[in-house]
Amino acid sequence: MTQAMTTKISPAGAGTGAMQAAQDNAVGSQYLTFALAHEQYGVDILRVQEIKGWTPVTHIPNAPAYLKGVLNLRGTIVPIVDLRMRFSLEEIEYTPTTVVIVLSLVADGRERTFGIVVDAVSDVLNIHTADIRPKPDFGTAVDADFISGLATVGDSMVMLLDIDRLLRPDEINAIASVSE
Numbered sequence: 001m002t003q004a005m006t007t008k009i010s011p012a013g014a015g016t017g018a019m020q021a022a023q024d025n026a027v028g029s030q031y032l033t034f035a036l037a038h039e040q041y042g043v044d045i046l047r048v049q050e051i052k053g054w055t056p057v058t059h060i061p062n063a064p065a066y067l068k069g070v071l072n073l074r075g076t077i078v079p080i081v082d083l084r085m086r087f088s089l090e091e092i093e094y095t096p097t098t099v100v101i102v103l104s105l106v107a108d109g110r111e112r113t114f115g116i117v118v119d120a121v122s123d124v125l126n127i128h129t130a131d132i133r134p135k136p137d138f139g140t141a142v143d144a145d146f147i148s149g150l151a152t153v154g155d156s157m158v159m160l161l162d163i164d165r166l167l168r169p170d171e172i173n174a175i176a177s178v179s180e
Contacts, residue, residue: 028126028127028129028130028131029044029045029126029127029129030044030045030046030124030125030127031045031124031125031127031151031158032045032048032051032101032121032123032124033121033122033123033124033125033153034101034118034119034120034121035118035120035122036083036084036089036119037090037119039159040122040153040157040158040159041083041158041160042127042151042158042159042160042161043101043161043163044160045124047103047104047105047163048101048102048103048104049102049103049104050101050102051099051100052073052100052102052115053096053098054098054100054117055071055100057069057071057080058071064171065085066081066082066083066086067079067080067081067082068081068082068117071100071115073102073113076113078102078113078114078115079114079115080100080114080116081114081115081116081117082116082117083117084117084119086116092119094117097119097120099117099118100115100118101116101118101121102114104163105164105166106164107164107167114167116166125151125153125158127158127160131152132148132150132151132160133149133151133152134149135147135148135149135150135159145162145165146161147160147161148160148161148162148165
């Protein structure tokens with residue numbers, strides 16, 4: 001993807017209710033996969049609003065280090081989280097493949113929009129529910145609540161993220177106060 005490219009996501013079946021959810025659970029779901037520090041992650045495609053090439057953001061004073069700033073997306077102020085920094089990974093310079101994935105998060109009964117900066121978008125995969133394995137139990141040493149499961153695709157493993165648990169409630173409230 002180039003810096004000027006933006007992709008609007010409108011997945012088939014979005015918003016069709018409980019009937020669609022039951023069918024998805026029986027058959028599987030689609031996940032947008034992306035690279036981050038040589039690992040593959042996936043998010044439910046129904047939570048993705050769009051994919052946007054990296055553009056500079058407006059920095060917010062006293063914000064957590066992983067909050068890169070905010071972006072004006074067609075009149076909506078969208079907080080941007082650097083997922084490398086959120087996961088305590090090595091910080092790198094952004095490249096032409098660096099993108100922002102704009103997601104819809106549900107917290108405290110409210111829908112919120114935020115973006116995550118990732119190294120590159122990979123693919124959209126159909127993953128059957130039976131092919132998703134539970135995350136390993138790391139005990140209390142590692143906070144992996146944001147991982148909903150693991151799927152093997154070819155020779156690689158994809159960590160499936162639970163967007164609603166990606167940020168703690170206090171972090172969500174801090175980020176929401178920035179965008180409101």
